[in-house]
Amino acid sequence: MHIDKEFLILVVAFILIVAASNTLSKIFEKIKLPLITGFITIGVIAGPYLLNMLPGDIHKIEFINDISLAFIAIASGAEIYLKEIRDKIRNIGIMSASQFFITFIVSFGLLYILADHIPFLREKDGNIKLAISLLVSTIFIARSPASAIAIINELRAKGPFTKISLGVTIVKDIFVILLFAIVFSISEVLVTGLKFDFVKILIVIINIILSIGLGWVYAKVIGFTFRFNLPKFIQLILLLAIGWSMFALSHFVRDITTEYINATIHLEALLVGIIASFVVTNYSKYRLNLLENVEELSPYVYPTFFTFIGATINLDLLLKYWPVAFLLFGIRFISIVIASFTGSLILRDTFKKTIFSWTPYITQAGVSIGLLTIIADHFQGFGYELEVIIIAVIIINQFVGPPLFKLAIISVGESHLKSNDYQYDFNRDLFVFGVGGKAILFAKTMKSEGFNVNIVTDKVDIQKECTEIDIKVIDRFDFENFEKINFKTCDVAIIFRREEIAYEICELIYEKYGIPNIIVVAENHFKDVERFNDLDVTVVAPTSAIISLLVDFVKSPQAASILLGLREERETVDIEVLAKDVHGRAMRDLSFPLGTLIISLKRNNDIILPHGYTRFRLHDIVTVVGTKE
Numbered sequence: 001m002h003i004d005k006e007f008l009i010l011v012v013a014f015i016l017i018v019a020a021s022n023t024l025s026k027i028f029e030k031i032k033l034p035l036i037t038g039f040i041t042i043g044v045i046a047g048p049y050l051l052n053m054l055p056g057d058i059h060k061i062e063f064i065n066d067i068s069l070a071f072i073a074i075a076s077g078a079e080i081y082l083k084e085i086r087d088k089i090r091n092i093g094i095m096s097a098s099q100f101f102i103t104f105i106v107s108f109g110l111l112y113i114l115a116d117h118i119p120f121l122r123e124k125d126g127n128i129k130l131a132i133s134l135l136v137s138t139i140f141i142a143r144s145p146a147s148a149i150a151i152i153n154e155l156r157a158k159g160p161f162t163k164i165s166l167g168v169t170i171v172k173d174i175f176v177i178l179l180f181a182i183v184f185s186i187s188e189v190l191v192t193g194l195k196f197d198f199v200k201i202l203i204v205i206i207n208i209i210l211s212i213g214l215g216w217v218y219a220k221v222i223g224f225t226f227r228f229n230l231p232k233f234i235q236l237i238l239l240l241a242i243g244w245s246m247f248a249l250s251h252f253v254r255d256i257t258t259e260y261i262n263a264t265i266h267l268e269a270l271l272v273g274i275i276a277s278f279v280v281t282n283y284s285k286y287r288l289n290l291l292e293n294v295e296e297l298s299p300y301v302y303p304t305f306f307t308f309i310g311a312t313i314n315l316d317l318l319l320k321y322w323p324v325a326f327l328l329f330g331i332r333f334i335s336i337v338i339a340s341f342t343g344s345l346i347l348r349d350t351f352k353k354t355i356f357s358w359t360p361y362i363t364q365a366g367v368s369i370g371l372l373t374i375i376a377d378h379f380q381g382f383g384y385e386l387e388v389i390i391i392a393v394i395i396i397n398q399f400v401g402p403p404l405f406k407l408a409i410i411s412v413g414e415s416h417l418k419s420n421d422y423q424y425d426f427n428r429d430l431f432v433f434g435v436g437g438k439a440i441l442f443a444k445t446m447k448s449e450g451f452n453v454n455i456v457t458d459k460v461d462i463q464k465e466c467t468e469i470d471i472k473v474i475d476r477f478d479f480e481n482f483e484k485i486n487f488k489t490c491d492v493a494i495i496f497r498r499e500e501i502a503y504e505i506c507e508l509i510y511e512k513y514g515i516p517n518i519i520v521v522a523e524n525h526f527k528d529v530e531r532f533n534d535l536d537v538t539v540v541a542p543t544s545a546i547i548s549l550l551v552d553f554v555k556s557p558q559a560a561s562i563l564l565g566l567r568e569e570r571e572t573v574d575i576e577v578l579a580k581d582v583h584g585r586a587m588r589d590l591s592f593p594l595g596t597l598i599i600s601l602k603r604n605n606d607i608i609l610p611h612g613y614t615r616f617r618l619h620d621i622v623t624v625v626g627t628k629e
Contacts, residue, residue, distance in 0.1 A: 021307040043310020068305035070243030073273025076145035092167035098343030106335040107137040131187035140332045143169045147363040159414035165360035211268040215275025226286040325392035356408035363401030434496025492517045510535040577620040588612035596626035
């Protein structure tokens with residue numbers, strides 16, 4: 001069997017570049033730019049026009065792009081959960097219609113009026129100018145669901161602005177495919193001078209119907225894979241394989257129909273993926289399974305996709321056509337702003353949301369590039385040159401759009417990132433959320449251990465049960481009430497509440513205070529522990545905790561008794577490294593009190609078992625066992 005070594009080397013090299021991109025893009029996050037901007041930039045640097053770190057032709061691994069696009073289509077459809085957006089359907093419909101029609105009409109008008117001042121269009125005759133204006137205006141409508149979802153995931157964004165933005169993005173990309181098919185047929189008539197053929201419009205409609213029907217079939221296939229209790233790794237591989245097969249089947253049907261029936265049937269793979277996941281999400285019992293798999297794959301697919309886009313950007317063409325590209329970028333920008341303001345005024349949005357209403361719709365990617373490829377293949381006279389220019393516009397959009405959308409989400413208050421305000425003050429302030437006997441007993445015990453204990457509750461009669469602990473009574477768990485009880489002094493939060501209230505409290509602490517030590521006691525079985533883990537929350541189930549303690553006592557009675565405080569002369573504490581003169585020094589070079597033992601060190605959520613040559617870093621959490629003195 002022949003093995004293409006050059007292909008294997010190219011794949012391995014690209015995997016290494018993606019791994020580096022995933023790490024280096026964190027630099028962009030620190031300077032308040034989106035991660036995807038970092039991915040694209042790293043791809044450009046590693047690509048053939050700068051460092052040329054990829055041996056061979058990158059287009060040989062085009063299948064990576066197909067797999068990524070298919071996954072992004074599936075992820076996009078999974079975001080449309082009708083039960084959640086039912087109250088936003090009217091808003092999404094109005095904004096989609098505004099974006100769709102006004103962007104097209106304004107873009108077409110500006111392009112046709114300014115055609116004689118645009119170098120690329122100036123020398124074309126009237127019909128070709130009209131055809132190009134129609135085609136470009138259609139492509140200008142398309143957005144990038146991948147970019148939107150990547151930014152939303154990065155910011156943990158949620159709220160009306162985010163829901164409407166994502167809904168409009170996906171709806172626009174579905175309908176732009178239909179509009180393009182119609183405009184493409186009209187443009188062909190204008191360029192060739194042939195009579196208008198309604199058969200082509202019929203074929204377009206058949207393509208759309210077949211794509212929707214195939215999406216329903218794929219929904220059944222995806223649901224079928226979830227019926228079996230397959231290992232997670234197998235599920236993820238199957239989802240990617242199913243996505244890739246959408247593109248493979250589309251290419252196969254196109255080639256077969258072109259060769260044998262002289263009428264190209266072009267199944268829209270992106271539309272198939274969106275419909276498939278939409279059906280699974282809204283009309284099956286496997287929604288959570290699909291969302292879980294999408295969340296598992298996202299950290300791998302998005303760096304891969306956007307790094308690939310960066311590596312395929314033709315910098316030579318961008319430099320050659322940048323004046324025209326910036327002019328067309330300006331035309332699209334103006335069209336989107338007018339469309340967005342119109343939609344916001346109809347919806348009577350707040351002033352802030354109106355000001356930022358256009359930011360979600362700047363970025364372009366997969367759908368636009370796919371449509372451009374069709375134009376380049378079919379219109380030989382101007383197709384390739386047009387493709388190059390519009391790709392240059394897309395490149396500008398990819399760099400400008402994500403930071404603007406990120407800024408908008410943060411500005412309208414729908415970002416849910418972890419706060420960086422927390423500072424340890426050594427006061428050992430403990431806040432206990434709960435009203436039951438276990439919560440009160442725990443609070444009393446911790447007070448006897450020297451902690452400053454506060455019980456926070458929304459029930460007034462708790463004060464009759466506990467008089468020696470400071471009680472903070474609030475009417476609801478929100479930022480305003482947390483500020484009133486001076487929660488910013490908290491070092492540890494322990495929560496004895498049911499799942500939904502516990503999550504509400506945890507999310508508020510995560511976003512507004514950034515306290516690293518939050519523990520939730522799960523009195524009953526929690527349905528979704530993963531969402532607590534995403535907030536760096538430790539969920540403790542009493543039954544499983546008791547079993548674990550018994551196991552520890554059997555395996556190592558001495559260690560268990562020390563850690564549990566049963567040996568009164570010994571105590572265990574976690575200490576954060578804050579002294580700058582300790583940073584970078586080895587453990588063996590520091591002088592510790594006699595009888596003190598460092599048993600573990602936590603750094604960036606990793607647990608390190610230290611030795612004498614282990615070097616401390618600022619903000620390491622060091623677990624120390626020693627005498628109370």
